[in-house]
Structures are given as structure tokens and as C-alpha cells.
Amino acid sequence: MSRTLYDKIWDDHLVDLQQDGTTLLYVDRHLIHEVTSPQAFEGLRMHKRKVRRPELTLAVPDHNIPTTDRSKGISDKESKLQVDTLRNNCKEFGIQLFDVNDKRQGIVHIIGPEQGFTQPGTVIVCGDSHTATHGAFGSLAFGIGTSEVEHVLATQTLIQKKSKNFRINVNGKLPEGVTSKDVILKIIGTIGTAGGTGYVIEFAGEVIRGLSVEQRMTICNMTIEAGARAGLMAPDEKTFDYFKGRPMSPKGDEWIKALAQWKTLYSDDGCEFDKEINIEGKDIEPLVTWGTSPQDISPITGRVPDPEKESDEDRKSAMYRSLEYMGLKPNMKISDIKIDAIFIGSCTNGRIEDLRLAAKLLKGKKVAKDVTAMVVPGSGLVKKQAEDEGLHTIFTEAGFQWREPGCSMCLAMNDDKLTSKERCASTSNRNFEGRQGRGGRTHLVSPGMAIAAAIKGHLADVREIH
């Protein structure tokens, strides 16, 4: 019987299956960070439980740490307590930790692949919704709550029911200036923020195959913004090359065996999907969001939509609320929207390729007057690589701040946040009300579009930057 990629990984991880479909699913890789794990360890202690397989969990602080110099420790008391708690828990339960000043520290979804901890065909979970990122390597990766983190620590399994299969084919080729960020924004705009609820999405098609591994990660990363817990892509030669020689990748004979298994990870010809749609690459333009939901997209050449033209009453009132929060008027040109801040970073767009692309466009230019701009590399190794290539000089000479790695202004748990009514072109993943700071206004964009906005001081077309 022909099976989808999701079916194959699922079947391969069944520990126990009950009649009603309730499944005990094995977890191969578990990532934890300081914000969603303390209560899980507390639960273990309360019930006198052990961590079943400590070597299958990897810990890193990322959400709640400063991105300024932290060689002398963390000054924020609560933040310090959370990071200290993670350190103590890892020590007590024997879990490997990349601590704040470890050069491998970084955003959990960047360091997993970087180290080869992430691998094709595995089930990967983390108490973070952007765990979907790892699906770009052909792993079934999804976000879980803290109770489930505790469950994985204690049992190395999760109780799950299978989702439905959804395939999105992105066909043809992408026009110039269009990146994988625009592809995923287009997908979310097309199916809506709940369009993937109850499904695991497999991304396929010529456009996906043509993307680099890092660009693919941007797409899977934001699958959750379309409502699906997990997004998947079949691994290919690019994927296998990516993992060759990574510190935690299989080696020697095991590499040969692993590769043979990884090559079986694709949806069989003729397998059926519960839902399938096609998107044409040529129809995608450089996009921005105008509202407070990731589905609120517009081409950079477009105008802010008019809620009066919306027939659905709930949607209409949501649009009015968004426009009021965002301080925008219907029908104004998107490229007339002035910007106060630029954020380049996050698990969506904080990798070396993102920084290279941004630096290339920025070289020799300056950040517009009155615009605050910040680059936060996704990991210590990304930061080092960028510095070895001299990218940091391009950023700092143009007026960008060059920060230490972490989640930073993507969720603004640390000091990196917008003030009320401040407007940001951001390469992150959520434009929710207050996401980047109370009253802050977020426009989601690709790294190239963030550079265009930085130079012009307003939302601008990356195709006009040379």
C-alpha cells in the first residue's frame, strides 16, 4: 500500500496502538529551553520520576536571555532564575546543555540541525510551536505543552492521535526577489491561520526542491502559523549533504545505514492526501503583512485592504480591530508605511544564508535616519561564521546593531522590544498584538525586504534595491 511521508514516519514510531487510534509514539529527539521546561522538571521531582533517556534530550537557553554582552552574567533577576533553573535541572537529570556562553548556544530550532541532533525520519518535539522547523529535513517535528515535555522526559513517548495528510505543491519557479519567506506567507494567506488545523502538511513541488535546506526551514517553521502542528519535506541529496560531518550526525557504518533509511523517506507515488492544493511560484510577489494575523498579507506593490469590502462579518470586525491597532487606513499604499525599527533574526530567518542575503543587499548603504535596526544571529556558530565572512562589518557600518544570539525581539521576552506604536519590519513569524512589545506594530517580511525597509525608512520593494 502506498504511504505518505507522514504515514511512514508515524508507522515507524508506534510503540502502542489502541482501538480508538490513541497511539503511544516514540520520540527520538527532544529539545528543551528555559521557558517551557521548569514546571516539567518540577513535576518529575514531585512524583519522584527519572528522565528515561537523558541523552535524547538537548537543552539550550534562548527565549529569555539578553542579546547584549552576557559574559558577566544576566542582570534581569527573573531571567537569571529561569536560566539557572535550566542549568540545575540539566545537571540533576543528566541532560546535555549548551549554556549561555557556550559558542554553540542559540535558538533551539537553529542549533538542533546545526549540530546534527535533528535527523531525517525522526520524531522531534520541543515545548515550542516553531518545532515544525525541523520538518524541513524530513522529520516529524511538532510543538508540545509543558505537561507533554514532562511526559517525554519520563517516558520518551507521547500520547497522540494521527493527524490528516495535506500536501501543498509549490510549482514552477520563483520570480526574482521572492524568497521562501514569501512562499510561506503566501501559503498562510491562501489557506488561512486555521487552514492546516488537524493536518500535517507536506510541502512539495519544483520550488521546494529548488530551495536550499536553510530556505526550506523558513517554510516549515511557519507551518504552525497556518494551523498545522507539523510541516514536512522529503529529504534529498541537499539534506544528506547538509548532515554529513555534523557533530551529532551518524558516522562510519552508521552513516551508511542511516543514509539508506533516509532515502526511503518520501511519499509513494499514488498515495492519497486528505487535502491537496497547488500554488504557482510565478504568482508569488515579495509580501508583507499589514494586520495582526500572519494571514493578513499584501504584495509590497499593493494597498491596505478595505474591511468594507469583506462580506464575512467576523472577519470584517477583526480587520477593523487590526487596522486600528496597526494605525493604518484602508486603501493606503503599503509602500507608504513608515518604519521605526528593523529586526533581522529568529528561528524563521536567523541563519547564515539569511544574513548573507541581507548583507549583500545592504553593502555600502546606510540605515535610514530615525530607524533603529538590529541583527540577532540565530546561534553562536552563525554569529561566528558571519564574522569570519565580515558580514558584521557591513551591518554595523550601515547602522545596524550586531547582537548576541537568541530569540530576542521575535517574542520580546528580554529587553529587545518595541514601545507602544513603534512600527517594525521584522523577519520573525508572528505579528500578533503586543507580540514584539505592548502596542508595538509588526510587519512580517523576508530578510531582503527588511533591508529594503531599513534603507528607505518605509516598507519598500526589495526588487528596487541594487
Next chain:
Amino acid sequence: MEKFKNLKSIPAHLPLMNIDTDMIIPKQFLKTIKRTGLGKSLFYEMRYNEEGKIIKNFILNNEPYSKSKILLTGKNFGCGSSREHAPWALLDFGIKCVISPSYADIFYSNCFNNGILPITIAANIIQELSEYSKRKKEIEINLKEQEILYGNKKIKFDLDPAKKKRLIDGLDEISMSLEKVSSINKYEEKIKIVKPWITRND
């Protein structure tokens, strides 16, 4: 986990779609290392102004809704971040049941790990229930019968039987899974041979 008991309460109605978990509990409250104490910060930015003063016209700031155990909301409730702080905040505030046309997946499963019942029901029923919120009349939730009772009406709702049992019995999922430890052992023995690279010894 506490067992879910039948509920009677005046529901509070928040007629917004796509309420995300950032709205339910903003990031500054995620710095805690505890599960409790988040109720006062539930829907923080809607409940308090920038000076931290109570916003009078927000529904949960007013009697009797400040004591509501049932929340009526728009579709796709709980989207966004996986933070379990969202159900913790709801529970700490006193909300034990959410009624919405749809939920985001992660939030939905987080509810069952905290004894909260998320009921999925058509938008027109929520509209009817919202009248009871306006009139400050109680509605009743009977989990065993899977019914919402209001006025002289009784509406059935669907629920996965395993999830229902967990709420009614207040079952600890980890204990349930640990009973299957021999299956887990067996699985691990198998992958040691079939996929030896999964076991890390570096």
C-alpha cells in the same frame, strides 16, 4: 489532576476570532518557574491599561463575569505559541470550560492536561449562549452526558471518548504511559538494531 465536575456558571463572552496565546498570557509572565499565579494576568493587555490600571469595560473585569467558569469565544481560539501558561492562566482565573467553534491543536491538547474542557460547537449556538451571558443567566455543562443546558434547551457536543475519560477521572497521562513500559523497552530494543544511530553515545 483534578477531576472535572459538572459546571454551572454565567458565561463570559469574548466575541473575537483567532485569540492567540500571546493575548491569553503575554510573554512577560512566562518568566515564572511555577504553574500557578497566572490568573491575575490572564488577557493582561485587554484587562489592564499601559499604567497597569484595570480597564473598566473589559468583560472579565466586571461582576459577575469576573467569576465566570465558562468562556465563550470566536473560532481558532488558542492559536500561536504552544505555551501551557495559557491554560494555566485560564484555570488560575477560574475558567474550567471554553466554548468555541474551533481551537488550535496544541492549545486543545494542553487543555486536557490541565482539566479544562474545551467544547467545540457551532457559531450559532455560541450566539444563543451569548444571550445568557448578556442576561447574566447561568448555563450548565454536563460532561458525562456531553450536554450544554441553557433555558429549557439541551445541546449535545462531540468529544473524543479517551479525552472525556481523562477529564472525568482526572487521570495522569504519565502514569498511564508508564504502565506500558514493557512496550517502550521492546521498541527501544528493536531500534537499537534497526536504527542504531538513533541511540546517541557521543
